Amino acid sequence: MAILDLTAKSSGLIRCHVCALVTPSSENHPCPRCATPLHVRKPSSLQKTWALTMAAALLYIPANIFPIMTVVQMGQGEPKTILAGVASLIETGMWPLAMIVFIASVVVPLGKIVILIYLLVSVHWGLKTYIKERIALYRLMEVFGHWSMVDIFLVTLLTTLVKMGALATIEPNRGVSFFGAVVVLTIFAARTFDPRLIWDSAHDQR
Amino acid sequence: MHGIWVQGPERVLFACHECDWLHRMPAALPEGAVARCRRCGAVLASSRPDHLVRTLTLTFATLVLFTIVNAFPLLELKLGGRETSVTLLSGALELGHHGMWDVVILVLLTSLLFPILHCVALLYVLMPMVMGYKPPGAVWVFRSAHLFSPWGMIGVYMLGVLVAFVKLSDMATVVPGVAVYALAALLFCSTAAGNALDCCDIWRRIGEVDDGHP
Numbered sequence: 001m002a003i004l005d006l007t008a009k010s011s012g013l014i015r016c017h018v019c020a021l022v023t024p025s026s027e028n029h030p031c032p033r034c035a036t037p038l039h040v041r042k043p044s045s046l047q048k049t050w051a052l053t054m055a056a057a058l059l060y061i062p063a064n065i066f067p068i069m070t071v072v073q074m075g076q077g078e079p080k081t082i083l084a085g086v087a088s089l090i091e092t093g094m095w096p097l098a099m100i101v102f103i104a105s106v107v108v109p110l111g112k113i114v115i116l117i118y119l120l121v122s123v124h125w126g127l128k129t130y131i132k133e134r135i136a137l138y139r140l141m142e143v144f145g146h147w148s149m150v151d152i153f154l155v156t157l158l159t160t161l162v163k164m165g166a167l168a169t170i171e172p173n174r175g176v177s178f179f180g181a182v183v184v185l186t187i188f189a190a191r192t193f194d195p196r197l198i199w200d201s202a203h204d205q206r
Numbered sequence: 207m208h209g210i211w212v213q214g215p216e217r218v219l220f221a222c223h224e225c226d227w228l229h230r231m232p233a234a235l236p237e238g239a240v241a242r243c244r245r246c247g248a249v250l251a252s253s254r255p256d257h258l259v260r261t262l263t264l265t266f267a268t269l270v271l272f273t274i275v276n277a278f279p280l281l282e283l284k285l286g287g288r289e290t291s292v293t294l295l296s297g298a299l300e301l302g303h304h305g306m307w308d309v310v311i312l313v314l315l316t317s318l319l320f321p322i323l324h325c326v327a328l329l330y331v332l333m334p335m336v337m338g339y340k341p342p343g344a345v346w347v348f349r350s351a352h353l354f355s356p357w358g359m360i361g362v363y364m365l366g367v368l369v370a371f372v373k374l375s376d377m378a379t380v381v382p383g384v385a386v387y388a389l390a391a392l393l394f395c396s397t398a399a400g401n402a403l404d405c406c407d408i409w410r411r412i413g414e415v416d417d418g419h420p
């Protein structure tokens with residue numbers, strides 16, 4: 001029998017991220033139960049999260065500059081970006097829809113990028129305060145992260161349905177691809193970030 | 207220094223997935239109990255009575271509902287004597303006509319393939335387990351299920367359908383198809399299945415038969 005410290009890491013134990021088994025093991029050794037390679041912390045978590053977050057931030061620019069769809073009604077209509085789409089929803093009085101699309105396509109992805117950068121910087125600086133707040137931000141990101149896919153699903157549904165020839169048609173535009181890439185990158189970025197790093201800096205203080 | 211003794215036969219060692227704090231917990235929690243991390247409050251485990259049968263039933267229902275969702279249109283649009291409709295699959299494939307195959311793949315994976323594979327993987331592991339034996343390759347299959355689960359986005363898709371419905375009601379007659387109701391039921395069943403599933407217990411069972419690991 002061994003005496004254990006407060007955390008798995010400081011006790012020389014590793015928690016398997018797939019099956020949750022806690023075993024005395026070392027980095028990269030397979031989990032005795034599910035054979036997943038074990039890691040004390042997610043490998044190169046900060047570097048990977050930085051790279052993915054920066055890529056997402058960069059692609060968010062073309063995702064907003066390029067139009068995502070074109071609504072043609074009675075021969076009239078032009079390609080619209082995400083924000084122009086929200087604006088036209090407001091113009092037609094569809095406030096609740098405008099809010100949903102705005103939150104899912106603008107607030108969620110931008111919020112995720114900002115939260116990730118803040119968490120990364122705070123870990124780099126070894127910030128020892130606001131731990132509960134930072135964990136709350138991390139959880140918020142986990143819960144709402146994938147809701148930005150709404151716009152992509154919406155474009156596929158609308159373009160499939162609205163094919164009424166001269167009366168009305170909706171066509172997808174290139175912005176969708178960029179926006180899809182942003183969604184995927186932010187999801188991967190949130191998953192490569194290891195929340196235990198937030199606690200580690202506080203634990204070192206003891 | 208706090209000394210915690212390594213697990214006895216009735217207690218298991220748990221490390222919080224968010225903060226790495228160590229806990230010694232009973233392998234089986236009393237009914238209705240939720241174990242939270244002492245340091246950060248994250249949910250470590252909760253009691254899930256009859257989880258095998260309940261998860262199996264709900265997962266099976268989800269898969270059946272998936273076939274119904276795929277067989278009928280989600281929405282139908284009527285405008286100036288013309289009619290169009292969209293199904294889960296036709297919607298996903300539509301952007302292929304515009305050369306946006308990256309989006310096609312993304313939509314196919316998140317709305318169709320990953321959710322279905324998740325159900326199939328669960329059924330493969332749970333069905334034999336209910337009958338008292340372990341299927342071959344259970345470790346690999348259950349690991350894959352763990353990988354698929356965050357990429358299934360049925361709930362988000364449902365919201366997309368509702369937004370499309372309201373948006374188009376403005377310009378034409380939109381009729382919700384059978385698949386919308388099936389999709390709502392599917393969402394309910396898959397969420398309930400997720401809440402019923404006790405991953406820890408399943409890994410314990412997989413481990414026991416595999417190599418006698420407690």
Ligand SMILES: [Zn+2]
Pocket residue numbers: 017018
């Ligand atoms: Zn996990």
Ligand SMILES: [Zn+2]
Pocket residue numbers: 016017018019020021031032033034035036
């Ligand atoms: Zn494992």
Ligand SMILES: [Zn+2]
Pocket residue numbers: 222223224225226227243244245246247248
């Ligand atoms: Zn914790």
